[in-house]
Amino acid sequence: MANLTATRPPQPWQAPTASDPVGTTLRLPGSKSMTARALILSAIATGPSTLRRPLRARDTELMAGGLRAMGAHVSIVDDERWLLRPHPLRGPSHVDVGLAGTVMRFVPPIAGLADGPVTFDGDPVARTRPLGPLIAALRSIGVRIDAPGAGSLPLTVRGTGRVTGGEVVIDASGSSQFVSALLLAAPRFERGVVLRHVGPPVPSAPHLRMTVQMLRAAGAGIDDTTPDVWVVEPGRLTGRGWDIEPDLSGALPFFAAALVTGGRVTLAGWPPSSLQPVDRLRELLGQLGGELSLDTEGLTVRGTGVVHGLDADLSDVSELTPVLAALAALADSPSRLRGVAHIRGHETDRLAALTRELTGLGAEVIESPDGLEIRPRPLHGGQFATYDDHRMAHAGAVLGLAVPGISLTDVACTSKTLPEFPALWSAMVTGGSDHR
Template sequence: MSTERYSPSPIRGRYRAPDTGLPVRASVTIPGSKSLTNRELMIAAIADGPGRLLRPLHSEDSHRMIDALRLLGVGVEEIPSDGEFGPDLLVTPAPLTGGATIDCGQAGTVMRFIAPLAGLASDDVRLTAHETALHRPMGALITGLRDLGVDIDDEGTWSLPFTVRGRGRILGGRVEIDASDSSQFVSGLLLAAPRFDVGLHLVHTGEHLPSLPHIDMTIESLSRRGVRIERPAVGEWLVEAGVPRAKDVAIEPDLSNAAPFLGAALVSSGEITVTGWPLHSTQPGGLLPEILHAMGAHTGRHAGALTVKAGDGIRGLDIDLSAASELTPTIAGLAAFADGPTTIRGVGHIRTHETDRIAALVGNLRALGGEAEELPDGLRIVPRPLHGGSWPAHHDHRMATTGALIGLRVPGVEIDDIGTTAKTLPEFTQLWERMLEGGAAA
């Protein structure tokens, strides 16, 4: 067993997106879900014994979570795997210590999930992040933790960096927060709640709650380990105090990371199969078959795989993506080649992700000759002939993959930093280029 870090070697720097005038036909295997990997790491860290994560994601975000848990005293070891994308992980719970500084990088799941866990540590824990992520909203979570009795020193900024003064326990009880900016505020509290003295009664007070599938994912992951959670009303959760059961958990492929690959079928008039597509999933990417069908694709499942085949062009549509906002960049990329305008609504909160994704998409499309406008809670795209040029990634992995998708049809698109894909998919360029070769990209 080893505590060494398995590190894929992503391509960094400028990347001229490959273009093709031929239909792309390939089978693609996608590494594990970032969202599931980080949730399962969290739960395993407070379980009643050691457990394994099978086929987890190895990326910048998941490595940040592993490093954070190790700094808190949890054992996380790499062990041999039968998977194709790195080792499995053995997580051994231990009393949470602290006395450390945790760098969350750009990982929203790390900053929002570790903050409540830090309150259970026996010493102070300082949380910080990459300079490009210090703007990400944290105020509602800080307020909620303080209402639960956690001492947090944020120097009045309501944002990172801040220090959680761990005292080894959190009483718990009822707390109200406005999670309109991020469902991760809810998930972070729910994940730590079983170890609160009296559990948690969490109430969301805002009018809007984005990315509900991610909250369902958190609840399902906890429930599989014996944690009892009730939902007495919309936006309200009751978590019973207890210790999650240790178990071995297999991580699903990251369905949102599959989006640009499936989108390649529509852009190139081809056919793409993604292997290992789950029959049921709480991942937002699980909505892709329905969305792509609405855009004119033919979709089908066979032998545990999803196949997407281009239809007679790409249809523009009016769509609310509040439940799957992380798909917005890919859908916007497809909309640039549609037969009519596309309006994407319900995604105003993605302005505070790695970058302002709405402004970035509109600016990038306009720079290539497209027509796009910002809306209060989304954007509208009117298809226009596009030309090559620079596609800034804005330190955002999903912006980078969208540039590659558009570049399939538009020669000369150059992504300024393809290395941003290492955040959730370090193997992106290798998988992308194998897909274009027509082989099984795995």
């Protein structure tokens, strides 16, 4: 597979319109969230690890490249099985974060364990993504960081081979990744970490649960019984085999196609139990008019062709917001999506971008500080800007199923998490039935 870490030129794309209900079985790549966490834990473990069916996309290749630059042996030649052998982390080295929040936030804490300086920078838009709370937290436990900007990239972590650790107070209301970043590295800190969140609720709680469960699986001692407090004991992590689940967020646009067209989409290879928020997705899809079921074939969504409006707090599943907003614009009643103020700091200000693009196609959208109210109207074709944001591209593709003439300014941005998206999507809409 071609290297995905280089920035690609924009690729305009005509979103295909469905003339019939879709009916397809897909086997999607692994979860980005699980792949990123497994890479970090493997890099600071005491023995080799393997990642089975990981996500190979720009974000995860950048993560692997950053760890390799710091001295870890990372082999990603085999798409189905990545191998990581940890070595003492070192500098000087440079980590290209691209536009990946996981890379810019998960790697600096372990860079403090490197012997020498590690510099971080990325795409121009990455310099606008918030890092201030993480930088302040790392400095409070003994990590030297040079950050010329106001809590953003570029920055240099001046690693000394050790991090003292200890008590940390942080406001992680801007991103759960601030908490996950510190927890993942904490077992290697001399005193571990006692991490306290102070502020509005931390978003994306399922991602925090995933972090805690994967730390325990690697042998870490972690106590999360007190709300907004995490205690990680210092200790050794064990290299192991990681079975990476299919990516639930990446599956959502395909599931949305079942709702819009009254069809069926099955995600093959789904495990009986999951670290991802399947129950929350089941609840949301049910409110929208769909049906989700899990059996030996996989995770299946069926739709009726009628999408209902939705009133939901999405703070725990904020990455689903763009596709849910697209569904809301096609619904038979108004929707209110709330609790997602923090997605203004994602790849783009997603609330402003969704307001602009949905309004441009004829929807009535009222933007609030923490969400959107969407009142469906007849939509028309037109250009849908993607803002170098894979989730915006997914939203535009969903709209195109029901609205002829929608063209995305760039579909290449989907390489961030699913390079195969345009081909999989087009095959599904034009009648392909099985893409395993």
